[in-house]
Amino acid sequence: MIVYIKSSDGMLGIEVARKKGIKNINLSVKPPDGRTVVSAPLKAGEREITKFLESKAEWIVAHRNKIILKAKNAPPEPRYLSGEEINIFGKKYILEVEAAEKFGMSYIDGRAVMKAPPDGTAEQRQACAVKSFKALLTREAGKKIAYWEEKTQLKCSSWSVVRMKSRWGSCNVKTKKIRLSLMLVHKPPECLDYVIVHELTHFVTRYHDAEFYSHMEKFYPESRKTAGLLKDK
Numbered sequence: 001m002i003v004y005i006k007s008s009d010g011m012l013g014i015e016v017a018r019k020k021g022i023k024n025i026n027l028s029v030k031p032p033d034g035r036t037v038v039s040a041p042l043k044a045g046e047r048e049i050t051k052f053l054e055s056k057a058e059w060i061v062a063h064r065n066k067i068i069l070k071a072k073n074a075p076p077e078p079r080y081l082s083g084e085e086i087n088i089f090g091k092k093y094i095l096e097v098e099a100a101e102k103f104g105m106s107y108i109d110g111r112a113v114m115k116a117p118p119d120g121t122a123e124q125r126q127a128c129a130v131k132s133f134k135a136l137l138t139r140e141a142g143k144k145i146a147y148w149e150e151k152t153q154l155k156c157s158s159w160s161v162v163r164m165k166s167r168w169g170s171c172n173v174k175t176k177k178i179r180l181s182l183m184l185v186h187k188p189p190e191c192l193d194y195v196i197v198h199e200l201t202h203f204v205t206r207y208h209d210a211e212f213y214s215h216m217e218k219f220y221p222e223s224r225k226t227a228g229l230l231k232d233k
């Protein structure tokens with residue numbers, strides 16, 4: 001069903017999907033094109049849905065414009081071709097792709113040298129880079145986790161490096177497992193310290209409360225400054 005509502009940006013046609021087993025009307029605006037997705041309970045009437053969407057019209061327009069603007073300004077996805085810049089722990093490397101039989105990557109004097117078959121695809125080159133980023137981050141994180149566990153006397157049961165874009169790290173306070181985002185490989189090394197201390201501190205208190213930040217600062221006095229670095233693009 002398509003519902004038409006008035007907004008300051010003209011008429012909006014919004015597709016509504018009826019779904020079993022949901023209680024409320026759910027509304028979200030999706031990247032990269034600001035598409036509006038609505039799901040509604042089977043029993044919700046068309047008038048009710050229309051009224052709901054009318055009350056959200058300006059919110060939808062504002063969010064859609066924000067998402068479209070963000071997508072426009074986003075840097076292009078790397079293709080992993082010679083000349084591209086790669087940031088490793090806050091240092092810039094220029095990528096040089098060399099023809100070889102097998103994929104491999106190494107970092108020498110400000111150059112990131114990727115060996116790749118000439119007929120390799122962008123996806124394969126990306127996989128090769130990701131594998132190397134993962135190895136670099138795993139090596140650094142291993143050293144830093146051992147250091148911070150000793151310093152804070154808090155220990156994790158295991159940790160892993162994962163590809164997640166929505167957050168820098170996460171932990172399970174029950175199982176004491178820590179996950180670090182692969183994106184940390186592109187940030188200055190202090191950011192990795194910050195995220196490790198942050199996740200370990202959750203073993204003292206799971207919330208971001210006053211106790212949490214007082215421990216954080218005790219363990220890692222530079223934490224405020226580093227938190228700023230994490231926010232930089």
Ligand SMILES: [Zn+2]
Pocket residue numbers: 198202208
């Ligand atoms: Zn946290």
